[in-house]
Amino acid sequence: MMPTYGIPLHLKNKIKQIGYNEMDRQGELRFWKWLAVIGWLLFFLLLGLYFFPDLEAKEITSPAIWKVLLAEGANQGYDGMYAIACVIRNRGGDLNGFVGAYRKDLDAFCNRQGKRYIEMAQRIETSVFKKKAPDITQGATHYENEMAFGKPYWAKGMVVVARIGKHVFYKYLLNRREAGGKR
Numbered sequence: 001m002m003p004t005y006g007i008p009l010h011l012k013n014k015i016k017q018i019g020y021n022e023m024d025r026q027g028e029l030r031f032w033k034w035l036a037v038i039g040w041l042l043f044f045l046l047l048g049l050y051f052f053p054d055l056e057a058k059e060i061t062s063p064a065i066w067k068v069l070l071a072e073g074a075n076q077g078y079d080g081m082y083a084i085a086c087v088i089r090n091r092g093g094d095l096n097g098f099v100g101a102y103r104k105d106l107d108a109f110c111n112r113q114g115k116r117y118i119e120m121a122q123r124i125e126t127s128v129f130k131k132k133a134p135d136i137t138q139g140a141t142h143y144e145n146e147m148a149f150g151k152p153y154w155a156k157g158m159v160v161v162a163r164i165g166k167h168v169f170y171k172y173l174l175n176r177r178e179a180g181g182k183r
Contacts, residue, residue, distance in 0.1 A: 065093075065129065066121035070110050071100025074117055076165035079136075081121055083164040085128040086137045090171075093129075137162045140169035 065088060073080040088095065095101040103109060110118060127133040137143075138161040144152045145166045158170040 064125075065095070066118070066125040067106055067110050068095055068098050068101045069121040069124060070113050070117060071103055071106060072098060073165070073167070074113050074121075076167065078120060078124070080165035080167060082124050082128065082133075083137050083140075083162070083167065083169065084143065085124050086135045087140050087143055087169065089128055090135065090137070090139055090141050136164070137169045138171070140171045142170040143167045144170075 065085065068088070069081040069084055073084045076084075088098070100106070140161050142152075142154065142158065144155070146152075146168045147166050155170050157172065159173045160168055161171050162169040
């Protein structure tokens with residue numbers, strides 16, 4: 001029998017009635033019941049996220065695409081920013097890999113470009129993403145300023161599909177017919 005120092009009298013009597021081992025089993029049962037309840041809650045939470053994934057969906061303009069257009073191609077003018085917007089659309093709106101999206105001073109940089117360039121970038125974003133304007137890059141998914149940085153290592157296995165401003169646009173070669181070769 002366990003020592004019962006400091007245990008209230010009503011609990012001492014219960015220990016005597018059912019024995020210490022039985023109380024230990026009841027505590028273990030309570031633990032497993034709570035574990036089952038937590039498991040079911042997690043199950044229903046995951047089930048809800050599976051059937052309603054749009055509850056967690058965020059809009060693809062985070063950071064705003066027009067800011068990335070300014071950071072990546074403000075010095076290229078309208079055509080350069082339009083082409084960059086087409087590349088972003090061809091990637092499904094994914095801004096991963098666009099250095100301009102991660103500038104620490106992105107907001108300040110955009111403000112320094114002036115109202116004219118900000119409005120131009122916003123118009124380009126609207127026309128490419130909301131109005132589905134035509135793709136002038138012929139499906140390019142990558143680009144680089146070869147004059148400044150040379151041919152990139154990641155361009156191996158890709159074909160040049162356009163040159164707009166100082167940027168060279170690439171995409172993966174899907175078949176020989178796209179490259180104009182024989183099949």
